[in-house]
Structures are given as C-alpha cells and as structure tokens.
Amino acid sequence: MRSYNSLGQMIADLPNLDSGEWIYANTESWGREPEDTKFYYIPWDYLQSLDDDQIYLDDEDMEMPLQVEGFGLRSWMLVSSLSYILANKVAGGHDTGWFVDEINYYRENDTFRT
Numbered sequence: 001m002r003s004y005n006s007l008g009q010m011i012a013d014l015p016n017l018d019s020g021e022w023i024y025a026n027t028e029s030w031g032r033e034p035e036d037t038k039f040y041y042i043p044w045d046y047l048q049s050l051d052d053d054q055i056y057l058d059d060e061d062m063e064m065p066l067q068v069e070g071f072g073l074r075s076w077m078l079v080s081s082l083s084y085i086l087a088n089k090v091a092g093g094h095d096t097g098w099f100v101d102e103i104n105y106y107r108e109n110d111t112f113r114t
Contacts, residue, residue, distance in 0.1 A: 001065060002041040007096070010039040011086060017041055019080035024064075024073040034100045039076070040068060081106060088114045 002017075004010035010023065017023075024040040047055065047063050058064045060075065085106065089099045092114075105113045 001043070001046050001067075004039040004041075005036075007035045007037060007039070007100075010041075011082075013041075014079065014083060014086060017079045018043060019078075019083060021079050022075050023077050023079060023082065024068075025076040026072040027074045027076065028072065030076065034103075035096060038071075040071075040073060041079075042068070077103065077107070081112075084112065085114075088112075 002013065004013065021041065021043045024042055025037050029037045042065065047065065050065060054066050055063050056066055056069050058073065062075065064073065082103070085099065085102045088094070088102070092098075102113060
C-alpha cells in the first residue's frame with residue numbers, strides 16, 4: 001500500500017503503479033481541495049497478504065486495510081484511466097486545472113472527454 005499527500009505526488013508515482021488497480025481517495029476532500037487530497041494505492045495482492053483481522057469491509061463492501069478505516073475512502077480512479085488522462089494533459093500542454101476537470105468529467109460520465 002502506498003499513500004500520497006497530494007495529487008502531484010501521486011501523479012509522479014503513477015508510472016510505477018499497476019494499471020489494473022484502483023486509487024482510493026476521500027471524495028469529499030477531492031471535491032473541496034483536489035490538489036491537496038490524500039490518495040491511497042491499495043493493490044489486491046497487498047490486501048490478500050493481510051490477515052483477516054487486519055481487514056474491514058467499507059461502505060461499498062470492499063475489503064480495505066484496517067489502517068485506513070475512518071478515512072472515508074472510496075474507489076476513486078483506475079490507474080489506467082488516470083494514466084490516459086495524464087497522457088492527454090502532457091500531450092496538450094494543459095495545466096492542473098484542466099487535469100482536475102477531465103478527471104471529474106470522467107468520474108461523472110464514465111467516459112473520456114478527450
């Protein structure tokens with residue numbers, strides 16, 4: 001499991017993450033302060049390595065490590081989807097505001113705008 005204290009910190013490590021895994025975040029924090037939201041990369045293999053008493057079921061009935069209980073985390077984005085949006089940001093020379101808008105568009109519509 002990896003945690004990131006900001007969007008920029010998580011994006012810097014994105015190439016090192018498995019494209020089929022989820023990134024988790026507190027979506028209320030994302031709505032208020034997207035660039036300063038804390039993100040968590042919790043791969044399936046990591047969850048499987050934990051003992052049963054180190055796991056809880058969250059509000060989405062997803063297994064999560066006890067160490068993040070109470071953080072209000074939700075499945076936020078698949079690494080592959082975020083990587084696609086990031087590639088478009090870089091190719092187009094767009095700023096962080098554009099990047100956040102594209103993420104929000106994808107999260108609301110389950111499709112890419114660009």
